Amino acid sequence: MLNNYNSLAQPMWQNGPxxxxxxxxxxxxxxxxxxxxxxxxxxxxxTNHSTxxxxxxxxxxxxxxDSGVMLAADTLVSYGSMARYQNIxxxxxxxxxxxxxxxxxxADIQSIKRNIDQKMIEDQCCDDNIEMKPKSLASWMTRxxxxxxxxxxxxxIDVVVGGVDNEGTPYLANVDLRGRSYExxxxxxxxxRHLAIPLVxxxxxxxxxxxxxxASELIRTCMEVLYYRDTRNISQYTVxxxxxxxxxxxxxxxxxxNWTFAETIKGY
Amino acid sequence: MFxxxxxxxxxTWSPQGRLFQVEYAMEAVKQGAATVGLKGADYAVLAAxxxxxxxxxxxxxxxxxxxxxxxxxxxxxxxxxxxVCQYMRTxxxxxxxxxxxxxxxxxxxxxxxxxxxxxxxxxxxxxxxVGMLVAGYDEQGPHIYQVMPTANVLNxxxxxxxxxxxxxxxxxxxxxxxxxxxxxxxxxxHAIQAIRGSLGSDDADNLTINVAIxxxxxxxxxxxxxxxxxxxxxxxxxxxxxxxxxDALSEEGMSDDDMMDHGPSSSGVPPNDISDMETTxxxxxxxxx
Numbered sequence: 001m002l003n004n005y006n007s008l009a010q011p012m013w014q015n016g017p018x019x020x021x022x023x024x025x026x027x028x029x030x031x032x033x034x035x036x037x038x039x040x041x042x043x044x045x046x047t048n049h050s051t052x053x054x055x056x057x058x059x060x061x062x063x064x065x066d067s068g069v070m071l072a073a074d075t076l077v078s079y080g081s082m083a084r085y086q087n088i089x090x091x092x093x094x095x096x097x098x099x100x101x102x103x104x105x106x107a108d109i110q111s112i113k114r115n116i117d118q119k120m121i122e123d124q125c126c127d128d129n130i131e132m133k134p135k136s137l138a139s140w141m142t143r144x145x146x147x148x149x150x151x152x153x154x155x156x157i158d159v160v161v162g163g164v165d166n167e168g169t170p171y172l173a174n175v176d177l178r179g180r181s182y183e184x185x186x187x188x189x190x191x192x193r194h195l196a197i198p199l200v201x202x203x204x205x206x207x208x209x210x211x212x213x214x215a216s217e218l219i220r221t222c223m224e225v226l227y228y229r230d231t232r233n234i235s236q237y238t239v240x241x242x243x244x245x246x247x248x249x250x251x252x253x254x255x256x257x258n259w260t261f262a263e264t265i266k267g268y
Numbered sequence: 269m270f271x272x273x274x275x276x277x278x279x280t281w282s283p284q285g286r287l288f289q290v291e292y293a294m295e296a297v298k299q300g301a302a303t304v305g306l307k308g309a310d311y312a313v314l315a316a317x318x319x320x321x322x323x324x325x326x327x328x329x330x331x332x333x334x335x336x337x338x339x340x341x342x343x344x345x346x347x348x349x350x351x352v353c354q355y356m357r358t359x360x361x362x363x364x365x366x367x368x369x370x371x372x373x374x375x376x377x378x379x380x381x382x383x384x385x386x387x388x389x390x391x392x393x394x395x396x397x398v399g400m401l402v403a404g405y406d407e408q409g410p411h412i413y414q415v416m417p418t419a420n421v422l423n424x425x426x427x428x429x430x431x432x433x434x435x436x437x438x439x440x441x442x443x444x445x446x447x448x449x450x451x452x453x454x455x456x457x458h459a460i461q462a463i464r465g466s467l468g469s470d471d472a473d474n475l476t477i478n479v480a481i482x483x484x485x486x487x488x489x490x491x492x493x494x495x496x497x498x499x500x501x502x503x504x505x506x507x508x509x510x511x512x513x514x515d516a517l518s519e520e521g522m523s524d525d526d527m528m529d530h531g532p533s534s535s536g537v538p539p540n541d542i543s544d545m546e547t548t549x550x551x552x553x554x555x556x557x
Contacts, residue, residue, distance in 0.1 A: 130372050130408070139368035166407055 054156070055079050057090045057109065058233045059192035060101035061222055062160040063200060064172040064185040065215040066208070068243025069162035071101040072219045074226075074233045075252055083234060089249065091240035095120050096247050098134045098163040099240040103189040104177065105156035112144070112155060134163030134171040138181055146179025154178070158189035168244040185209065191230040196222035212243075220253075227255045279391045290388050290395050293417035297399035300343030301475060302433045302466035303330060305401035305412040306426035306440060308447045308455045311483030312403035312410040314341045315459035317430075317466060317475040331480045331490055335360035337370045337405050339480055339488040343430035344398035344417075352396055356380060373404030377413045377421050385419035395419075399429045405482045428462060435465030453502070456481065460503045 060073040073090040076083055090109070091101045094116055102109035116137065123132060138161040148154050154177045161181075162172045174187035186200040200218050204210070210218070216239070223237050238251030262268055274280050275288035282288060303316040316330040331341040332353045338360065342349040359379060363371040380402075387393040395417040401424075402413040414422045414429065426444055428436035439462040447455065460477055467475060479496055482488040491499070 126375060126378075128372070128374055128408075130375070132367075133369065136367035136369045140366050143366050 055084065055106045056232075057088075057103045057106050058230055059188060059190035059196070059226055060090065060103045060158075060160045061188045061192045061196050061219065061226075062101060062162050062172050062174070062186065063210065063215045063218055064162070064170045065210040065212050067168065067170065067212065067245075068164055068241060069099065069170050069172045070215050070219055071099050071160055071162050071240040071242075072223055072237055073101050073103065074223070074235075074237040076232070076234045076236075077106045078232050081232070083232075086234055086236070087252075089238055091238050091249050093240065093242075093247055093249055094137065094163075095123070095131045097131055097165065097242070098137055098161065099242045099247065099249070100137075101160040101162070101189075101240065102157060104158045108155040108157045109159070112141070112157065115144075133165045134161055134173070135165065137161055138171075138173045138175055141175045142179045142181045144179075145175060145177060149178050160187055160189060162240075163242045163247070164244055170243070192222065192226055195225055195229055199225065223253075224255050227257070277391060278388055278394060287388065290418050293395035293397045294399075296397035297344040297417065297429060298431055300345075300399070300430045301330065302428060302430035302436060302463055303341040303343050303401055304426075304428040304433075304436050304440070304459050304463045304466075305341065305403050305414075305424070306447055306455065306459055306462070307403070307410040307412045308450045308452075310405075310410065311452050311455055311481055311486065312405060312412055313455050313459045314339065314401060314403045314480045315456075315463045316341045316478050317463060318478050319474055320476055331478055333480075333488045333490065334402075335364075335370065336487040337482060338373055338376065338402065339404075339482055339490075340400045340402040341480070342398050342400050345396075346398075348396040348398040349400070352380070352384075352398060352400065355383065370406055372408065373402070373406050373411045373413070374408065374423075376404075377402055377411075377415060380415055381419050381421040384415065384417065388417075388419055401427055401429060403480070403482050403488075405484065405486075410483055426462075428466070430466070432466040432468060436462040439465055452481070452483070453499075456499050457503050457506070460499055461506065464503070 055077050057077050058074065060071060062069060062071045071091045075087050075089065077085040077088045077090075079085075088106075090103065090106075091099060092113060094100050100113070100116070102113065119132070119140075123130065141159065141161065145155055145157075156177050158174070158176045160172070160174050162170070164170050171183065172185065172187055173181050173183045174189065175181040176189075185204065186197055188196050199222055203214070203218060219239060227233060227235050235255040235257055236252045237255070238249055239253065240249040241247070274282040274286075275292065278287060278289040280287075280289075301317040301319060303314065305312065305314045307313070314331055318330050329346070330343075331339060332349070333339040334353060334356045338356070340353065340356070342353075356376060359376060360371045363369070384396055387395050397417060399417065400413075400415045402411070402415060404411045404413075412424045412427060414420075414424050414427045416429075425447065426440040428440060440458075443458055447458065450458065456479055459479060463477055477496060477500055478490065479499060480488065480490040
């Protein structure tokens with residue numbers, strides 16, 4: 001149960017266990033897996049960019065309202081600066097309580113989503129109507145991501161986990177590649193963190209939560225702002241909504257583009 | 269009859285389709301002091317007869333907390349019980365660490381059943397000689413699960429295991445319908461009443477009743493001596509339950525040979541249960557009383 005990912009520690013003596021590890025008698029348990037060197041070698045500043053090119057998703061925005069959460073992300077997966085895959089869902093329904101919005105390296109998103117889907121299938125196999133709660137999924141992700149980060153082989157992702165628990169209390173959190181997570185009524189990744197969060201915070205009523213109408217209006221405004229300013233997205237986006245009434249991903253929606261103001265720019 | 273030929277190994281079947289080693293492990297449970305578990309609408313209660321030793325003045329630990337929302341009481345080999353308890357505690361802890369939530373009791377107990385089952389199917393292991401009543405409270409409500417060395421996991425409204433537990437079971441069966449409506453004190457009194465029937469006349473000095481409770485807004489808690497005493501006093505005023513002499517089948521001192529004709533021991537498991545479909549730990553245990 002307690003994994004010994006001690007690949008950076010030098011063994012104290014030949015053929016013996018690392019401190020704290022169990023001795024591997026022949027024919028006993030399988031030995032601790034040694035990762036190949038290209039994965040464990042530390043790059044400059046602790047980075048580990050491999051030579052393979054990566055496909056990335058841009059911002060995800062999450063807003064919590066009185067009876068649920070909304071997650072929005074555009075439908076683009078970029079290949080560097082190329083807008084390569086233009087109709088990709090980046091907001092996923094995990095189970096009837098949980099939505100996941102993924103940004104960052106999209107291969108890593110797909111990999112961890114596959115893992116999560118398998119967990120949900122295991123839950124179904126238990127056949128006891130107990131479904132995972134969003135807080136538990138977020139906690140599990142922090143453990144996995146922190147472990148990968150500590151082994152110098154991160155999953156390069158920044159996700160928003162949102163949903164409702166059994167009593168209907170909404171939950172919204174952001175988990176990043178280092179295994180850091182925090183909860184708030186508005187969370188975002190990528191450019192939305194800089195452009196959308198201040199916008200939403202400004203509109204937040206002091207003494208109450210957003211209503212569903214306010215939340216969806218804010219989503220619309222923020223996706224519009226992001227489309228004008230982020231150069232790695234497109235105008236089509238999907239919105240996941242999770243509340244006591246149900247959980248699903250709606251869309252795709254289009255940003256109301258209006259570029260006529262461009263003519264007012266000097267030098268246009 | 270020829271059971272001596274087929275009882276050396278867990279992995280040897282008898283011609284009648286029985287695993288004698290597993291049945292012998294059940295005997296170990298039968299030898300342990302009685303323990304009772306029951307649940308109401310919001311609480312699950314465990315009561316156990318713990319042996320006091322006049323010389324050392326220590327109580328044999330029969331009720332073991334596992335997590336804030338789960339605890340168990342045991343009958344049988346204490347050493348095996350410690351190992352099993354340690355496993356459950358580790359599982360609960362690991363679940364909390366990963367998922368920041370309580371381990372659903374039903375799944376914890378299913379895991380435990382699966383672990384126990386492997387010991388009934390390996391030539392180099394023996395079954396754990398301990399029977400457990402697991403009491404827990406989670407989002408699905410209060411639970412009482414009976415786990416036996418056969419790896420049977422039964423979801424119970426109330427159950428008693430251990431020596432002379434038949435009278436306790438009879439009491440529970442009679443009063444079962446009223447548990448849903450009982451408040452906490454009444455539930456505890458029922459548990460003590462049930463277990464009083466398992467006190468033989470000689471043992472009254474050597475055995476003390478210990479109670480533990482878990483439930484809504486109440487993490488698993490073993491009562492202090494003072495609290496135990498308070499509830500025992502409360503119950504003493506009530507009508508005495510069935511006497512232990514009526515419990516012929518599980519009296520101490522009966523030889524093994526006599527017992528074998530009756531099939532496996534009378535600790536709540538019906539005969540030939542081992543060949544049942546539900547032997548290996550199933551998550552869908554049936555309700556037993």
